[in-house]
Amino acid sequence: xxxIPQALPRRLDELAEVCPARSAGGQRRCSRRQISGVLxxxxxxxxxxxxxxxxxxxxxxxQIRQLEASLAAARAEVARLRxxxxxxxxxxxxxxxxxxxxxxx
Numbered sequence: 147x148x149x150i151p152q153a154l155p156r157r158l159d160e161l162a163e164v165c166p167a168r169s170a171g172g173q174r175r176c177s178r179r180q181i182s183g184v185l186x187x188x189x190x191x192x193x194x195x196x197x198x199x200x201x202x203x204x205x206x207x208x209q210i211r212q213l214e215a216s217l218a219a220a221r222a223e224v225a226r227l228r229x230x231x232x233x234x235x236x237x238x239x240x241x242x243x244x245x246x247x248x249x250x251x
Contacts, residue, residue, distance in 0.1 A: 190204075
């Protein structure tokens with residue numbers, strides 16, 4: 147693995163931070179995502195974070211990616227609904243629900 151000590155993936159595997167697949171001969175087979183995570187954790191450790199802190203940062207970054215994907219999907223759905231609502235001659239009266247309970251209109 148480039149840029150990181152060879153012992154780091156082994157240590158992370160022992161701590162159950164990275165659980166690579168094993169070859170028939172027992173060698174670790176890390177995925178590109180796992181390697182990327184190890185490199186990111188190594189960079190965070192170089193900035194003074196502990197393994198626990200790096201784990202939290204990586205989890206939050208993953209959560210941000212998931213939320214951004216959900217937001218993009220929701221925006222696409224809103225755009226699709228707006229486009230279908232604006233079709234000339236289409237009566238949409240009563241098709242959309244009223245304000246959500248407890249929320250603002």
